[in-house]
Amino acid sequence: MQITDSSSLHLPKENLEARDFLPLLGTDYIELYVGNAKQAAHYYMSAWGFQPLAYAGLETGLKDRTSYVVQQDKIRLVLTSPLKPGGEINRHIEAHGDGVKVIALWVDNADKSYRETTARGADIYFAPKTLKDDHGKVVLSGIHTYGETVHVFVERKDYRGIFMPGYKAWKPFYAPPKTGLRYVDHIVGNVGWHEMDKWCQFYAEVMGFAQLVSFDDKDISTEYTALMSKVMSNGNGRIKFPINEPADGRKKSQIEEYIEFYNGAGVQHMAMATDNIIETVTNLRNRGVEFLTVPSSYYENVLDRVGEIDEDLAPLSKLGILIDRDDEGYLLQIFTKPILDRPTMFIEIIQRKGAKSFGKGNFKALFEAIEREQEARGTL
Structure with a gap:
């Protein structure tokens, strides 16, 4: 408990x-x-x-x-x-x-x-x-x-x-081993066009949160789609709620796809923290959890961007785990494909090695991976 x-x-x-x-x-x-x-x-x-x-x-x-x-x-x-x-x-x-x-x-x-x-x-x-x-x-x-x-x-x-x-x-006979998930790192909400600031204001004024960071369409965009995001947090940092809204792009963004299939605003994903992302993701993949993949070229110069890390790059590359760094350390993260029939909710696995950010350096690679899935679904 x-x-x-x-x-x-x-x-x-x-x-x-x-x-x-x-x-x-x-x-x-x-x-x-x-x-x-x-x-x-x-x-x-x-x-x-x-x-x-x-x-x-x-x-x-x-x-x-x-x-x-x-x-x-x-x-x-x-x-x-x-x-x-x-x-x-x-x-x-x-x-x-x-x-x-x-x-x-x-x-x-x-x-x-x-x-x-x-x-x-x-x-x-x-x-x-x-x-x-x-x-x-x-x-x-x-x-x-x-x-x-x-x-x-x-x-x-x-x-x-x-x-x-x-x-x-509830004590059923069947209880498979744990996979190393420890706590909820953050929960992301998707809202409609031009609603992000309204809900950020709600968390600020109604619940006493403050904005940690914001990302605009220059930060989170690809050739085809874009979105805007602001991260709201309570004082002790235990509760972090990024709020996303669509931004103009050439094609339908993942936020628009979510809102269409969820029929409105809602929780896009839960980020679950682990102390050993390689072990956790290996366990999850072996149990059938499907993750987004990035091209192998992502790893060719990733260490030039993020610097030295404790982990061997080979298993990170094999599993498709992304790496990013901020002023306080680095983080490792990976995202599942939608875990439901509708292309709505997914889960993020994250391991923080000092970093308090959300993987800004990975946005382009991540969103291109999401667009490949959207294209396969015919919703891009």
């Missing part, structure tokens, strides 16, 4: 411009609405190494939905499906396909987080409520953000159960 006693936490303020009036302690869980939660849980366990944690459904008294919770180190995914026709979950899946509904944020006081954000203009998802069982209590509250995505504030300092009230431990 994730640390829940915030009284002993040392939370240095990495983003000095952020006001941090909530404050946020970390990512508590990410909930996806999916067509078949049992099969989705099997996928994240088999392909990604997540471990079974908790379950809620008919056996726990739920009549309208079922949820499986899987966890790997500090990353928790909640996979939820409807049990009956109609209702909000079915409508969401019909509109968007499988996708992220809830980005849950770990806080010390869910009531205070609700009052602070709604007083600053956040639309209410639900007012504070307390869930109790024999293991204690969890307090939840929620607000809306871009598209149909929501933030749920989770206060769990008085809870010692497996996940939260309403869930029971």
Whole structure:
């Protein structure tokens, strides 16, 4: 389980411009609405190494939905499906396909987080409520953000159960080994034309975030497509939300493709951190996870650009792992192909060796790889 006693936490303020009036302690869980939660849980366990944690459904008294919770180190995914026709979950899946509904944020006081954000203009998802069982209590509250995505504030300092009230431990016989994923590094949202600044302002004014970095169409462009992006972060740097919007290009950008198939704004990808990207990506590939590839020519002069690194270049080149450097170190990163039937959500694997940036030097190679996939789909 994730640390829940915030009284002993040392939370240095990495983003000095952020006001941090909530404050946020970390990512508590990410909930996806999916067509078949049992099969989705099997996928994240088999392909990604997540471990079974908790379950809620008919056996726990739920009549309208079922949820499986899987966890790997500090990353928790909640996979939820409807049990009956109609209702909000079915409508969401019909509109968007499988996708992220809830980005849950770990806080010390869910009531205070609700009052602070709604007083600053956040639309209410639900007012504070307390869930109790024999293991204690969890307090939840929620607000809306871009598209149909929501933030749920989770206060769990008085809870010692497996996940939260309403869930029971899930211990199936099948539990494949982990793959080395450790925590959520960042979560990227795609929004529509000219909406990026609006949502960056939302995170600044409603949640006390500050902008870490911005990229314009000169930074993120190829011969055919472009996009704009700004990265918003809370004060301790544990929560980082890049926000992307389309930019004018000769052909349809990946952001436009996403919005078309997702039917609106939503979470484009989750970036999951590892301490050994070569080992993690090797494990994932062996389990069937498909990654974007870059031409071998990328590696011919990459060390001239990024300088000396600890890793041998040969396995990085074999796996297609990208390298970039900033003033504080370097990072290694790789991106999957879309993991759903619709060309919407994907996952990034990242290992930071001091760097706090997001791989600006890799943008051109990455986006050309995405365009090759778009061309194969006939959506470029």
